[in-house]
Amino acid sequence: MDFSRISGASDRLIAGPFLGEFGWELMQWQGFVRHLSRFYKTTVVYGRKSSEYFYRDFASEFHAVEIDSWDTDFYEVYRFDYQKWAEPFQSCDLLLANNDCHALRDTFNQEFIKFGRPSLGRSYDVVIHARAIPNLEGNKAKSSRNWPTGHWDELCRSLKGFKIAAVGIPELSYLPEGVVDLRGIDTESLCSVLASSRACVGPSSGVMHLATLCGTPHVVWTSRDFTWGFGGTAYRYTRSWNPFATPAVVLTEMGIMPSAEYVRENIIKILEITRWSPRRRPLRLPHSLIPKYRA
Numbered sequence: 001m002d003f004s005r006i007s008g009a010s011d012r013l014i015a016g017p018f019l020g021e022f023g024w025e026l027m028q029w030q031g032f033v034r035h036l037s038r039f040y041k042t043t044v045v046y047g048r049k050s051s052e053y054f055y056r057d058f059a060s061e062f063h064a065v066e067i068d069s070w071d072t073d074f075y076e077v078y079r080f081d082y083q084k085w086a087e088p089f090q091s092c093d094l095l096l097a098n099n100d101c102h103a104l105r106d107t108f109n110q111e112f113i114k115f116g117r118p119s120l121g122r123s124y125d126v127v128i129h130a131r132a133i134p135n136l137e138g139n140k141a142k143s144s145r146n147w148p149t150g151h152w153d154e155l156c157r158s159l160k161g162f163k164i165a166a167v168g169i170p171e172l173s174y175l176p177e178g179v180v181d182l183r184g185i186d187t188e189s190l191c192s193v194l195a196s197s198r199a200c201v202g203p204s205s206g207v208m209h210l211a212t213l214c215g216t217p218h219v220v221w222t223s224r225d226f227t228w229g230f231g232g233t234a235y236r237y238t239r240s241w242n243p244f245a246t247p248a249v250v251l252t253e254m255g256i257m258p259s260a261e262y263v264r265e266n267i268i269k270i271l272e273i274t275r276w277s278p279r280r281r282p283l284r285l286p287h288s289l290i291p292k293y294r295a
Contacts, residue, residue: 005094016046017065018097019077022206031110116195116214125162129202130174154260217247224252
């Protein structure tokens with residue numbers, strides 16, 4: 001990371017604006033800012049309004065920076081001038097959340113807290129994140145990882161009798177028929193739903209990483225070929241991006257397009273194994289039943 005703007009001469013830390021990928025904010029940003037905030041009298045955080053909840057426990061101030069784009073890459077959102085944004089903060093210590101933060105990917109000096117307050121009224125058997133990202137100019141790879149809507153329909157029909165809810169940004173996620181629509185709820189409520197529910201299901205996404213920080217067992221699928229950075233995507237879910245050892249079944253055998261039946265089989269397994277009470281978080285699965293990944 002470029003620490004050239006952190007001299008220690010100021011007792012005020014400016015952090016942000018984080019406008020990049022949600023998973024990177026959860027696992028490689030907010031925990032680091034929380035850790036660093038202990039050395040300052042005041043910490044001012046800038047980012048999307050929807051992320052304010054993650055900084056309440058330590059930030060002196062939070063300021064929303066909204067930009068009409070979700071076309072992101074690591075720490076950055078496209079078409080935003082980070083250097084110009086930073087110009088007013090010459091007298092403060094500044095941690096600028098752009099892709100110059102590469103070295104942060106190699107540090108584990110982070111402090112994490114669990115998110116979400118369990119509530120019986122917000123409990124579901126299965127919470128799904130059916131990401132449906134449109135083709136984005138310059139980054140078509142994200143839409144190529146959407147699981148087909150037909151697969152989601154088939155999966156939810158096969159889970160008849162279970163209480164299922166869908167979460168996510170409405171314009172970037174799909175709602176199968178017969179599923180409770182919780183898309184677009186505020187972040188604090190989303191964390192409460194996750195912390196109260198038995199399992200979260202979906203392809204690799206920021207919501208799945210949020211489930212990790214809410215202590216929610218999850219079934220997630222990704223490609224075995226995604227091996228760069230921290231041992232690869234599968235390894236992140238079970239180890240390097242899993243600070244609380246949240247139970248995770250990571251499916252890689254069928255890559256990013258597993259069959260609905262294969263996903264259903266693993267959902268049933270995690271529901272059968274995981275004991276749950278609305279008065280506490282889900283219990284951890286026995287270690288022997290948590291695969292590093294399904295090869």
